[in-house]
Amino acid sequence: ASCDLAIRGGTIVTAADRFRADIGVRDGRIVEISERVEGAAEEVDATGLLVLPGGIDAHVHLAQPTSDGTVMADDFETGTRSAAAGGNTTVLPFAMQIKGTSLRDCVTAYHRKAEGKCYTDVSFHLIVSDPTPQVLGQELPALVRDGYTSFKVFMTYDDLVLSDAELLEVFDVARREKALVMVHAEGHDAIKYMTRKLEEDGRTAPYYHAEAHAEIAEREATHRAISHAQLTDVPIVIVHVSGRDPMEQIQWARKRGLKVHAETCPQYIALTKDDLKGLNMDFEGAKYVCSPPPRDTDSQAAIWEGLRDGTFELFSSDHCPFYFQGAEGTGKDNPRARTSFKWVPNGIPGVETRLPILFSEGVSKGRISVERFVALTATNPARLYGLYPRKGAIAIGADADITLWDPDRRDTIRQEKLNHGSDYTPYEGMEITGWPVRTILRGRTVARDGQVEAEATGQYQSRGVSEAVA
Ligand code: URP
Ligand code: ZN
Ligand code: ZN
Ligand code: ZN
Numbered sequence: 001a002s003c004d005l006a007i008r009g010g011t012i013v014t015a016a017d018r019f020r021a022d023i024g025v026r027d028g029r030i031v032e033i034s035e036r037v038e039g040a041a042e043e044v045d046a047t048g049l050l051v052l053p054g055g056i057d058a059h060v061h062l063a064q065p066t067s068d069g070t071v072m073a074d075d076f077e078t079g080t081r082s083a084a085a086g087g088n089t090t091v092l093p094f095a096m097q098i099k100g101t102s103l104r105d106c107v108t109a110y111h112r113k114a115e116g117k118c119y120t121d122v123s124f125h126l127i128v129s130d131p132t133p134q135v136l137g138q139e140l141p142a143l144v145r146d147g148y149t150s151f152k153v154f155m156t157y158d159d160l161v162l163s164d165a166e167l168l169e170v171f172d173v174a175r176r177e178k179a180l181v182m183v184h185a186e187g188h189d190a191i192k193y194m195t196r197k198l199e200e201d202g203r204t205a206p207y208y209h210a211e212a213h214a215e216i217a218e219r220e221a222t223h224r225a226i227s228h229a230q231l232t233d234v235p236i237v238i239v240h241v242s243g244r245d246p247m248e249q250i251q252w253a254r255k256r257g258l259k260v261h262a263e264t265c266p267q268y269i270a271l272t273k274d275d276l277k278g279l280n281m282d283f284e285g286a287k288y289v290c291s292p293p294p295r296d297t298d299s300q301a302a303i304w305e306g307l308r309d310g311t312f313e314l315f316s317s318d319h320c321p322f323y324f325q326g327a328e329g330t331g332k333d334n335p336r337a338r339t340s341f342k343w344v345p346n347g348i349p350g351v352e353t354r355l356p357i358l359f360s361e362g363v364s365k366g367r368i369s370v371e372r373f374v375a376l377t378a379t380n381p382a383r384l385y386g387l388y389p390r391k392g393a394i395a396i397g398a399d400a401d402i403t404l405w406d407p408d409r410r411d412t413i414r415q416e417k418l419n420h421g422s423d424y425t426p427y428e429g430m431e432i433t434g435w436p437v438r439t440i441l442r443g444r445t446v447a448r449d450g451q452v453e454a455e456a457t458g459q460y461q462s463r464g465v466s467e468a469v470a
Contacts, residue, residue: 002024002026002038002039002040003024003025003026003031003032003037003039003040003041004025004026004027004040004041004042004443005024005025005040005041005042005043005044005400005440005443006022006023006024006025006037006039006040006042006043006044007022007023007025007044007046007051007402007404007440008022008037008043008044008045008046008047009022009045009046009047010046010047010048010049010050010051010404011049011050011051012033012051012394013050013051013052013370013371013373013374013394014053014371014374014379014393014394014395015371015372015374015375015378015379015380016371017371018050018370018371021033021034021035022034022035022036022037023037023051023394023400023402024037024040025040025400025443026443027443028399028400028442028443028444029397029398029399029400029442029443030394030395030396030397030398030399030400031396031397032396033394033395033396044404044438044440044445046404048406048408049404049405049406049407049437050370050404050405050406050407051394051402051403051404051405052087052374052378052394052402052403052404052405053374053378053379053382053391053392053393053394053398053401053402053403054087054088054089054090054120054378054391054401054402054403054439054440054441055083055086055087055088055089055090055354055355055377055378055403055436056088056089056090056091056092056377056378056381056382056385056387056391056392057083057088057090057091057092057316057317057319057351057354057377057381058091058092058125058263058314058316058381058384058385059092059182059239059240059263059265059314059316059317059318059319060079060083060091060092060093060094060316060317060318060319060320060351061093061094061318061319061320061321061347062074062075062076062079062080062091062093062113062114062319063075063076063079063093063110063113064094064096065096065098066345067159068336068343068345069329069330069334070322070326070329070330070331070332070334070345071322071323071326071330071331072320072321072322072421073321073322073323073326073349073420073421073422073423074319074321074349074351074420074421074422075113075117075421076093076113076114076117076118076122077117077118077119077456078419078420078421079091079093079319079321079351079420079421080117080118080119080120080122080456080458081119081419081452082319082349082351082352082418082419082420082421083119083120083319083351083352084119084120084439084441084446084447084452085352085418085419085436085439085447085450085451085452086351086352086353086354086355086356086436087355087356087403087405087436087439087447088120088351088354088355088403088439089120089121089391089399089401089402089403089439089440089441089446090120090121090122090123090382090387090391090401090461091120091121091122091351092122092123092124092125092381092385093110093114093122093124093125094124094125094126094127094152095107095109095110095124095125095126095127095148096126096127096129097126097127097128097129097130097135098129098130099129099130099159100130101130102134102135102139103126103128103130103135103139103140103143104139104142104143107124107126107143107148110124111460114460116456117456117458118456118458118459119441119446119447119452119454119456119457119458120441120446120458121391121399121401121441121442121458121459121460121461122458122459122460122461123147123385123387123460123461123462123463124148125148125150125151125152125182125385126140126143126148126150126151126152127151127152127153127154127160128140128151128152128153128162128170129154129159129160129162131162131166131169131170136169136170136173140170140173140177140179141173141176141177144177144178144179145177146462147386147462147463147464148463149178149179149180149385149386149463149464149465149466150179150180150181150182150237150385150386150463150466151170151174151179151180151181151182152181152182152183152184152239153167153170153181153182153183153184154184155167155183155184155185155186155187155188155221155224155225156184156186156187156188156191156221156291157184157188157291157346160184161188164224164228167225167228168228168231168232171228171229171231171232171234171236172232172234174232174234175232175233175234178465178466178469178470179466179469180235180236180237180384180385180386180466180468180469181229181234181235181236181237182236182237182239182263183225183236183237183238183239184239184240184291185218185221185222185224185225185238185239185246186213186217186218186221186291186292187217187218187220187221187224190214190216190217190220191212191213191214191217194211194212194213194214194217195212195341195342198211198212198341199340199342204339204340204341205277205278205281205282205283205285205341206276206278206283206284206285206286206288206289206337206341206344207273207276207277207278207281207285207341208341209276209289209291209293209341209342209344209346210273210276210293210294210295212341212342213291213292213293215242215243215245215246215292215295215299216245218241218242218243218245218246218292219245219246219248219249222238222241222246222249222250223249225238226238226249226250226252226253226258226260229258229259229260230253230258234259235259235260235261235466235468235469236259236260236261237260237261237262237263237314237384237468238250238260238261238262238263239263239314239316239318240263240264240265240268240291240292240316240318241262241263241264241268241292241303241306241312242264242268242292242293242294242295242299242303243268243292243295243296243298243299243302243303244298244299244302247262247302247303247306247311250262250311251311254311259468261313261314261384261468262306262311262312262313262314263312263313263314263315263316264303264306264307264312264314264315265315265316265317265318265350265354266315266317266350266353266354266357266358266427267288267290267294267318267348267350267426268294268295268299268300268303269300269303269304269307269357269358269361269362270357270361270427270430271288271294271426272294272295272296272297272299272300273293273294273295273296274296275287275288275294275426276288276289276293276294283333283337283338286324286332286333286337286344287324287332287348287424287426288348288426289332289341289344289345289346289347289348290318290320290346290347290348291346291347304362304367304368307362307367307368307372307376308367308368308372312376313375313376313380313384314376314380314381314384315354315358315376315377316354316381317350317351317353317354318347318348318350319348319349319350319351319354319420320346320347320348320349321347321348321349321420321421321422322345322347322348322349322422323421323422323423324422324423324424325423326423331345331423332344332345348426349418349420349421349422349424349425349426350425350426350427351420352418352419352420353413353418353425353427353430354377355377355403355436356413356432356434356435356436357427357430357432358373358376358377359373359405359407359432359433359434360431360432360433360434363407363434364407364433364434370407378391378392379392379393380392383466383467384466384467384468385463385466386463386464386465386466386467387461387463387464388467390461391461399442400440400442400443401440401441401442402439402440403436403438403439403440404436404437404438404439404440405434405435405436405437406434406435406436406437407433407434408433408434409433409434409435409437410431410432410433411432411435412429412430412431412432413425413427413428413429413430413432414428414429415428417450419450419451419452435450436450437449441454441457441458442457442459444457
């Protein structure tokens with residue numbers, strides 16, 4: 001047999017088209033796409049299934065330390081297990097710089113945490129929280145050349161926020177080094193002002209997180225980031241865009257030919273700020289606290305327009321898992337968080353449910369094509385983050401990262417079926433049509449029917465220059 005693996009009889013879907021063909025895999029790569037692949041050591045029958053490039057989740061947080069005693073519910077073992085079970089073959093978590101420390105040392109620490117633990121391939125975006133002359137002048141340029149070709153900056157959060165002057169300096173390095181900047185666009189001072197006002201009025205329940213993190217503050221910061229990017233002539237990605245207002249800023253920029261790309265996430269199509277009310281403005285709402293927060297049904301409609309018309313090129317989970325009831329103040333339900341929404345850890349789990357939610361709400365309900373689904377969840381992330389065409393493609397020579405998808409399978413999202421570390425899912429009870437049934441990483445099956453069944457063979461992926469930069 002000339003192939004290690006043949007995947008037969010399925011419908012291959014790429015970002016551009018769909019067709020019936022067999023796939024032949026050798027040494028972890030796709031070596032043949034034809035009507036009939038002859039003789040392979042292992043055969044997989046994909047009749048009735050879609051054959052998709054493995055999902056690439058380009059925005060996940062794993063094993064990040066916190067400064068408030070809360071603990072992230074996923075390390076690289078559980079986080080990538082959850083990712084693989086949900087149809088993903090590559091994830092891009094963040095290597096976060098801790099203020100006052102070397103960015104390079106932080107990156108090394110994440111490599112140690114990931115080594116030998118991963119069920120998907122992994123690469124790291126950097127988070128720049130302390131742009132010292134040493135970081136801007138030496139560490140960042142060296143890291144970009146070493147294959148960390150994207151980094152995130154924050155316009156809010158006390159531990160991470162950069163001033164406009166610092167943002168401009170970081171953008172300037174990105175242009176020189178041909179890196180892609182991801183921007184968390186929410187206006188810090190506006191959020192602090194809103195938070196103070198709400199607390200003064202006794203409005204401290206988790207729900208008020210959604211009012212404090214107003215869409216106006218997101219719109220303003222989005223525009224400010226776009227202006228800084230224009231001044232410094234650098235491409236940016238506005239990540240986790242929540243609704244119509246920031247989306248309009250991105251469309252405005254695009255019409256002027258500015259190099260602005262955009263990402264949205266499941267929470268902005270599947271949740272609204274009413275979810276933060278919990279049962280009756282109670283603490284259950286903390287399960288949905290993330291930033292930016294989910295908005296309203298009009299925002300959801302806007303996000304769908306953006307997913308259809310190309311405003312959004314990326315659909316990522318922003319998986320940022322916390323326990324609801326962590327032991328001794330390690331979860332969202334900690335004593336301080338009970339006193340004010342401002343202490344509730346920001347972030348929700350979603351790496352395992354990202355693909356099913358977009359497929360079910362998008363493809364099964366006729367809002368987007370399956371080709372668009374592939375573009376948003378695999379091909380575009382590979383292109384924008386320097387992994388294409390090794391990843392994100394079903395093509396000769398590409399890594400055999402393949403997800404077999406049953407478009408007709410119906411099931412309900414339930415916490416007890418998920419592999420993530422969190423003790424809840426914000427999507428509990430959601431009815432889904434279309435599930436991944438097998439995840440294949442470089443030719444080896446790693447997950448089947450929501451269960452991981454292989455060793456942790458995921459590898460680190462050094463990345464090239466983004467197509468947004470080139
Ligand atoms: O609330 C969120 N999204 N937490 C994760 C960190 C971030 O800003 O992406
Ligand atoms: Zn963010
Ligand atoms: Zn783009
Ligand atoms: Zn995030």
